[in-house]
Amino acid sequence: MNNLTPQNIPTATSVLAQFFERFPELPIGEFYTHGVKVTHDSNCISCATPIKAGQLCHDSDFITNTFGDAPSLKSFSKNQGYLCCHCRVAISYGPSTMQFSYAAVGRDNAAGGEMKALKIFGVEDFIAAVYNPLDAPFVMVRKERKKQHMIWKGKVNLHDVRKEDLLFFSSGETTLFCHPQRVLNVAAKEQELLAQVRDYLSSKPDKKAPKKKVRQLKELVRFMQMNVNLCAPAIVFNDCRHESYGITDSAILERIDALCEVIRQFSSGDRQIYAHLRKLAYLKKTQDFKSMVAQLSPREVDMKAIIEGKPPAADADGTD
Numbered sequence: 001m002n003n004l005t006p007q008n009i010p011t012a013t014s015v016l017a018q019f020f021e022r023f024p025e026l027p028i029g030e031f032y033t034h035g036v037k038v039t040h041d042s043n044c045i046s047c048a049t050p051i052k053a054g055q056l057c058h059d060s061d062f063i064t065n066t067f068g069d070a071p072s073l074k075s076f077s078k079n080q081g082y083l084c085c086h087c088r089v090a091i092s093y094g095p096s097t098m099q100f101s102y103a104a105v106g107r108d109n110a111a112g113g114e115m116k117a118l119k120i121f122g123v124e125d126f127i128a129a130v131y132n133p134l135d136a137p138f139v140m141v142r143k144e145r146k147k148q149h150m151i152w153k154g155k156v157n158l159h160d161v162r163k164e165d166l167l168f169f170s171s172g173e174t175t176l177f178c179h180p181q182r183v184l185n186v187a188a189k190e191q192e193l194l195a196q197v198r199d200y201l202s203s204k205p206d207k208k209a210p211k212k213k214v215r216q217l218k219e220l221v222r223f224m225q226m227n228v229n230l231c232a233p234a235i236v237f238n239d240c241r242h243e244s245y246g247i248t249d250s251a252i253l254e255r256i257d258a259l260c261e262v263i264r265q266f267s268s269g270d271r272q273i274y275a276h277l278r279k280l281a282y283l284k285k286t287q288d289f290k291s292m293v294a295q296l297s298p299r300e301v302d303m304k305a306i307i308e309g310k311p312p313a314a315d316a317d318g319t320d
């Protein structure tokens with residue numbers, strides 16, 4: 001061990017374990033009672049938590065080759081690396097890899113500090129969880145394709161996500177960060193500017209007769225291109241200067257340029273949140289982003305179904 005060894009720093013798997021503590025009926029006890037005892041001080045090969053000599057842990061033999069991330073963990077042979085009990089639960093307990101591959105887990109200070117798990121299965125769940133962040137320690141993961149097991153490799157938010165307007169989350173194989181409120185403001189600002197353009201065009205003196213047909217500018221960033229892949233959206237701007245839109249006011253054009261520049265500088269996570277906001281607005285047929293977001297309420301993971309051994313809810317893909 002060295003000075004960089006994390007001491008009691010929450011890891012994704014310890015956060016999950018803390019949440020599971022609320023449900024003593026879960027059949028995970030054996031992971032804490034049966035394993036191997038190491039003879040020397042070590043660290044978990046997955047989360048780096050210190051493992052003291054004599055402490056119970058697990059060698060990596062339990063990881064089967066069908067586990068998608070096996071190659072990144074199996075390189076450690078039985079005698080070279082050990083996993084802590086929390087990581088074992090996160091990797092080999094079925095619901096950890098199924099229902100918790102699209103989930104947000106963290107503390108809810110408004111509920112007396114209780115650990116909570118939110119489901120982030122679809123676009124609405126995802127945006128609801130992003131805009132109703134749990135308190136630290138807080139981890140959010142979402143698989144992008146089938147058979148991705150997510151929670152064991154999530155990144156923990158140790159700060160106040162709401163206050164800092166900064167959220168780390170894992171999407172598929174990528175760990176991203178985003179600024180939820182900033183992105184929401186930009187989406188709202190885009191609508192404001194489009195309304196300004198409409199006002200401007202309707203008040204513009206009609207100098208030419210007959211009036212040339214002007215196309216309505218409906219968006220600055222093209223939704224259809226973003227919609228192809230919401231997790232890595234292509235940002236394609238409309239050419240607002242094109243004569244068919246009839247915008248010749250330089251002040252308006254400059255405001256549009258400024259907003260486009262902000263969007264251009266979005267982090268990858270910001271782009272993903274922005275694309276999901278646009279998708280949700282499209283599904284809900286609204287342009288009022290702030291009201292839309294204010295009305296969302298996150299759904300909790302159905303622990304009753306897990307405890308009763310029911311298969312994942314009908315909306316889960318049930319493939320892994």
Ligand SMILES: [Zn+2]
Pocket residue numbers: 013044045046047048049083084085086087088
């Ligand atoms: Zn671990």
